[in-house]
Amino acid sequence: MDRLLERFWEYSAINTQSKSYTKSKPSSIGQAKLAKLLLTELTELGVSTSELLENGCLMAKLPANIEHPVPAIGFICHLDTSPDFVGKNVKPQLIENYRGGDIALGIGNVVLSPVMFPILHEMIGKTIITSDGKTLLGAENKAGIAEIMTAITHLIQQNIPHGDIYIVFTPDAKIGRGANNIDLKKFNAEWAYNLVGRGIGGLEYENFNIANVRIKIIGKGMLKESSKEGMVNALTLATRIHNQIPSQEIATYSIMDQGFYHLSCIKGTVDKTEMNYIICDFDEQNFAKRKRAMFQIAEEQGKDLHPDCYIELTVDDICYNMNKVVYKYPHVIDIAKQAMIDCNIKPNVQLNRDITHGELLAAYGIPCPNIFTGGYNFHSKYEFICLEGMQQAVDVIIRIVALTVQYVKFDRVAANQ
Numbered sequence: 001m002d003r004l005l006e007r008f009w010e011y012s013a014i015n016t017q018s019k020s021y022t023k024s025k026p027s028s029i030g031q032a033k034l035a036k037l038l039l040t041e042l043t044e045l046g047v048s049t050s051e052l053l054e055n056g057c058l059m060a061k062l063p064a065n066i067e068h069p070v071p072a073i074g075f076i077c078h079l080d081t082s083p084d085f086v087g088k089n090v091k092p093q094l095i096e097n098y099r100g101g102d103i104a105l106g107i108g109n110v111v112l113s114p115v116m117f118p119i120l121h122e123m124i125g126k127t128i129i130t131s132d133g134k135t136l137l138g139a140e141n142k143a144g145i146a147e148i149m150t151a152i153t154h155l156i157q158q159n160i161p162h163g164d165i166y167i168v169f170t171p172d173a174k175i176g177r178g179a180n181n182i183d184l185k186k187f188n189a190e191w192a193y194n195l196v197g198r199g200i201g202g203l204e205y206e207n208f209n210i211a212n213v214r215i216k217i218i219g220k221g222m223l224k225e226s227s228k229e230g231m232v233n234a235l236t237l238a239t240r241i242h243n244q245i246p247s248q249e250i251a252t253y254s255i256m257d258q259g260f261y262h263l264s265c266i267k268g269t270v271d272k273t274e275m276n277y278i279i280c281d282f283d284e285q286n287f288a289k290r291k292r293a294m295f296q297i298a299e300e301q302g303k304d305l306h307p308d309c310y311i312e313l314t315v316d317d318i319c320y321n322m323n324k325v326v327y328k329y330p331h332v333i334d335i336a337k338q339a340m341i342d343c344n345i346k347p348n349v350q351l352n353r354d355i356t357h358g359e360l361l362a363a364y365g366i367p368c369p370n371i372f373t374g375g376y377n378f379h380s381k382y383e384f385i386c387l388e389g390m391q392q393a394v395d396v397i398i399r400i401v402a403l404t405v406q407y408v409k410f411d412r413v414a415a416n417q
Helices: 002-012 029-045 118-123 142-157 234-243 284-301 330-342 357-362 387-416
Strands: 058-062 073-078 093-095 103-105 110-112 128-130 165-170 191-196 202-207 209-218 260-268 272-281 310-319 348-352 370-372 384-386
Touching: 002 029, 002 142, 002 387, 029 058, 029 142, 029 165, 058 142, 073 142, 073 387, 103 128, 142 165, 142 191, 142 387, 191 357, 191 387, 202 330, 202 357, 209 234, 209 284, 234 260, 234 272, 234 284, 272 284, 284 310, 310 357, 330 387, 370 387, 384 387
Parallel strands: 073 165, 073 191, 191 370, 202 348
Antiparallel strands: 058 165, 093 128, 103 110, 128 384, 202 370, 209 272, 209 310, 260 272
């Protein structure tokens, strides 16, 4: 676990926060820096097929070391941390043999408490890693990268039998570009597993359908003797539009499998205002209804406007529920579950409420469920991970590789019978 921790420490020191409003690929310099570091590590390990693409995506292939055919599988993790929370100057702190109670983050202005986060009760006796309370920790992705690198190192050094294994580290997953950066001509995995920030045993193969909605409002300012006939206040129209969203269906009040509308950004003046919404729903039909509802609201508020004024609405679908693809290949889930059970971990099947590679790769027909990295409270100053959970993730990766080899053997026997 010492090398696993060293890797996590080293990766966390690099600011890989993605940036939403840029066309650069990758969107931040730090992601390219981390990708180059990982390229060097993979090359030194002897993974000679490693390649850093122009868009910042790092792709590598560990060739099979056995003669009989085995399905090629992949392990994926993203390079970037969330653009919505501070990811610069991350300073992890280590709490060995946690004995319970509050954990002071940094100088103690922020406290990680089991009262607020009861999962800490399950961390007694373990080694916990937190931030200093000023930034996120980056345990969602930096831990996943460290776990994949550690597992690949173990497979190579111990000469464990395996088929072709594809390793992919993508930039800008947190702004919806992750899987789109993968060169599918070089990614010949039959299925893959995406390591994301989930607690020990986390397994996901259902996710939100997600769309971005952009609303542009052009108004007309007029503050002279009378504004009655000429003024159209874009800010007021934006307020009216938002007030038409069902109050109990905004993100604040949603839990588990409930869909929602989320106003992520609003900026502007009397003359011009822009709004950005995120629409999410697990159900395909409800997803479509929510999009139609946004058009209806905009149309209603845009009636009888001054000829120089208008409301423009565009919808961009980001991803769809991966379950349609994953359910066609039940063995992909079975192998992940069995790997966890073999490592004395109880699989915890969850619904995914975020954008990951799984749903984006599903668009290309590649099943890619999410498996845990061993951390909690992601994208916040309360983020933490336990070192033992990270090691368990490494063990699960190695076991998945072994079970994939065995799956082919069992499948072949069944076919012959």
